[in-house]
C-alpha cells in the first residue's frame with residue numbers, strides 16, 4: 001500500500017511536471033532531480049514561506065546568501081574533512097555498497113541474494129564532493145562543494161556583526177544548495193546528492209547554551225511552521241539522536257520526523273552546535289559591556305527537497321472520482337485556474353482572458369480551455385489548485401463567474417470586480 005503511494009507520487013510528479021529524473025535524456029545521474037514547472041513553483045513557495053517566517057517576521061534574524069565554492073580551509077576547520085563521513089560496507093558477492101548504519105537497507109539487499117552473503121568491514125567514507133578550480137589544468141586547485149550551507153553563515157559572522165545592528169541573541173538565515181556524495185541515494189528525492197537546505201544559525205550567550213531554553217524554543221518554532229502549512233500533526237514527531245549518531249559538531253541533536261510511506265524519516269535537524277564552529281574559525285563577539293566571548297549556536301536545518309516531498313505526500317488524497325492534492329493555498333503552485341465554459345465561443349474566451357490577465361499580476365494563475373469543465377476541475381485538483389473560475393453565458397450578462405473550491409468542490413457565484421479581494425481573503 002505504502003510502496004504503491006510512493007509509486008503514485010513519483011508518477012504524478014513526472015506526469016504533471018513537478019519532478020523529473022536529472023539529465024533524463026542521457027540516462028540520468030544518480031541522486032539528482034530536476035524540478036519542472038509546477039515543482040519549481042512549489043519549491044519557491046516553500047522557500048518564500050520559510051524566509052517570511054524566519055527572517056521577515058522577526059527582528060532578531062538577518063539573511064545571507066554565501067558562495068557555494070569556499071576556501072578549502074573552511075572544511076578543514078569545520079571538521080568536515082576529518083569527520084563528515086558515513087560508514088561504508090560492500091557486499092562481497094555483488095560489490096554493491098551500502099551505509100552500515102542503515103540496517104533496513106542492508107537486510108533488504110540480503111533478501112535479494114539466495115545464499116548468505118558476507119560484507120566488508122565498515123570503512124569511513126567522506127561525503128564531501130570534490131571539484132577543481134582554475135584555468136591551467138596542472139595548476140587547478142581542489143575544492144569541495146559545500147556539504148552543508150551552514151559554514152557560509154559562520155565565515156561571515158564578523159561581517160554580519162560589523163555591517164548590521166544585530167546583537168546577541170541573533171540569527172543568520174540562509175537558503176541554498178548543498179552537495180553530498182551519498183552512498184545510497186534513494187526514496188525518490190529524499191536522499192539526493194544535490195539538494196537544497198533552509199537553515200538558521202542562532203547565536204546565543206555561552207551561559208544560555210547548556211540549558212534547553214533556546215533549543216526547546218527553536219524546536220517548537222520549527223514544528224509549528226510545518227503544522228501551520230498543513231502537515232498532519234499525527235505524522236510529525238521529534239526524535240532525539242543517540243550519542244553514537246550525532247554529527248561531529250553537535251552537542252545535542254533532535255530531528256523533526258515525518259511518517260513517510262517508507263517509515264519515520266528525518267525532515268529537519270535541530271542542533272546545539274555549542275561553540276564548535278566559531279571557535280574552530282577563531283571567531284568571537286564583544287558585547288556592549290566590552291566582554292569578549294565565543295557565542296554558542298542553536299541550528300535549525302531543514303531540507304527543501306524533503307519538505308517538498310513530504311508536503312506532496314501529506315496532501316495526496318484519492319477520493320471516489322478524483323485525486324486531489326490538498327496543499328496549503330500558500331504552497332499551491334497555481335492559486336487559481338481560469339476557464340471559459342466553451343473554447344470556441346469568442347466572447348466567453350475574451351471575458352475569461354481578461355480575468356486571467358488581471359489576476360496574473362497578483363498571483364500564479366493557470367489557464368485551461370481543453371475538454372469539458374469536469375475534466376478541467378479534476379486536472380487542477382490533481383496539482384492542488386485551490387480555486388477554479390468558470391466564465392459562462394451568465395457571466396456575459398451579469399458580470400459574475402462561478403468559483404469552485406478544490407477541497408469542498410462547492411461552487412459559488414462571485415462578481416468579477418470583486419474577485420481580487422475575494423481571493424485575497426481566501427488565500428490568506
Ligand code: GAP
Nearest residue numbers: 148150190191192195267268269301302303306
Ligand atoms: N547544517 C546541519 C546539517 O546539514 P543535516 O542533518 O546533515 O544537518 C539537515 O542536514 C537537513 O538537510 C536534513 O534534515 C534534510 O532535510 C536535509 N538533507 C540532508 N541530507 C540530504 C540529502 N542527501 N538529500 C536531501 N536532503 C538532505
